[in-house]
Every structure is written in structure tokens, then in C-alpha cells.
Amino acid sequence: MIYLQALLDGIMLGGVYATVAVGLSLAFGVMNILNWAHGELLMVSMFISYLLITYLKIDPYLTLFVNVIVMFGVGYILQKNVFSTILKKDKDKEPMSVLIATSGLGMILVSVATMIFGSNAMSAQTQYSGKTIWFGDIMFSIPRSISFGIAILTTIALYLLLQKTELGRSLRATAQNREVAKLMGINTDRAYNIAFGISLALVGIAAALLVPNYTVYPKVGGSFGLKAFVIVLLGGKGNVPGALVGGLTIGIIERLGAIIWNESYALLLVYALFILILLVMPDGIFSIKRRKAA
DSSP states (O other): OHHHHHHHHHHHHHHHHHHHHHHHHHHHHHHOOOOTTHHHHHHHHHHHHHHHHHHHOOOTTTHHHHHHHHHHHHHHHHIIIIIHHHHHHOGGGTTHHHHHHHHHHHHHHHHHHHHHHOSSOBOOOOTTTTOEEEETTEEEEHHHHHHHHHHHHHHHHHHHHHHHSHHHHHHHHHHHOHHHHHHTTOOHHHHHHHHHHHHHHHHHHHHHHHTTTSOBOTTTHHHHHHHHHHHHHHHOTTOHHHHHHHHHHHHHHHHHHHHHSOHHHHHHHHHHHHHHHHHHOTTOHHHHHHHHHO
């Protein structure tokens, strides 16, 4: 029974991991750049939710609407005024120039957060804290169950946006071939801005889902950011269903690994998987399957 409990906990955790990763996957898939500050921007969003919950007494899951607006704006402005300028000046080294820039941004965000909030971990107390539902011998954490449900709905909504809307088609066309997309009349610069805005909006949603379950501190984004990279590599860049499956896989490995061995060995297994994917299938499992099918 303890293994079944760990499996369910891993699935719930993996759904939230997928929401963290799918924004990174979108930016990587459309723009072919890695946002190395992804985890630090998640941390900023978690602090926004924490402050809204603690001082304004807003329901933790309602803070995601504030996060979405704020983080979309941040992403749009960053891409339009900073990253696009870097890419235009340094096209031959794309995406290395933006990778370096986002690395610097991440360090700045951690330093500023440490100056403002200190380095101690803070926990947001909500009406959901500690509440559980039992089905026989299986326990369901209410905040984790709500977070998992929202995470799945968010992933489905993004998939439908990309597949069924004009905006989604323009983003996918830009991802496949930017020059051809321009010839088709697509404003590729605007597509880049929107893609990065949506990427950070998804980070904002993930942050609101994490705050009821995790403490908040300036370096909290580091581990989530690294796991997001593993998930993107596992699922394939720009592949929304792949990010979901990758997130669930990592969550299950973590929870079952912690039961079979301990948390340290479970994390070691996750990062070993990261290296294995880089060596054997750098385009992701789903990308390889599609290529073989073709």
C-alpha cells in the first residue's frame, strides 16, 4: 500500500512539474533558446503568490490570475526589448547569447530576492494547509489534488491553443521555419514576444500551484528549473503532451525512489536520467518516435 501511495503522490507532483516545464518547452520549441532563468522567474512568481496570500489573504489558487498577467507582461517586455535585441546583434551565436543573458538574469533575481526577503524559507498558511481526504488506506492531500487538477487543465488548454487557434498555428509555423513563416505574412517578432509571454505566464500558474505545498526562498527555483530541463529533454522541445508525460515520469521516479531508497538517491536517479537522455536521445523520446514513424 505504501508503494501505491507513493505512486499517487508522484503523479500529483508530476502534474505540477509538467506545468513548470511546459513553459520552458514552449519557448525552446518556438524560439530555439533555453531560458536558464526559468527557475528564478518561478521563484519570483512564488514570492508574488506568497505576498498576496500572506498580506492580502487571497486564496492561493486565485493568485494564479495575478501571476499570469504579471508574468506574461514581464515575458513579453523581456523578449521585445532585451532578448530580441541580443539575437539581432549576435545571430551567429544564437542561442548562446541569450543563454548567457538569462543566466545573468537568474543570478540577479536571486541576489535581489535575498536582499529583500533574506535567505530563510517561508511558508504560506492557507485554508488548505494540512487538509486530506482518505479513501480506504489511501490519502489524498487536498492542496496537491487541486494543484494537480489545475495543472492538467492548464496543459490541455495550452495544447488546444497551439493546435486549434490561429495564434497557435502562427507559433507552430514560426517554430518550424521562421523565414517561411515571414513569407506567409506572420509577424515572427510578435510571435516570439507572445511565445515568451505565454512561457512565463505558465510559470506564474505553476508558482501558484506550488506555494500551498512548498516553502518559498530565493534559491527555491534552482531545483525546479533543473527538473524542468530534464522534462523538456525527455518529452521533446515544444511537445506539450511530451512535457506532461515527462513531468509525470519524474514525479513518479522521485516519490517511488524516495520509498525504495531515499530522497537523495531518487534525485540522483533523476539527474542520471538527464545525462542518459542527453547522450542517447537528445531530441526527446517523443521526437524519436515521430521520426521513426516517418
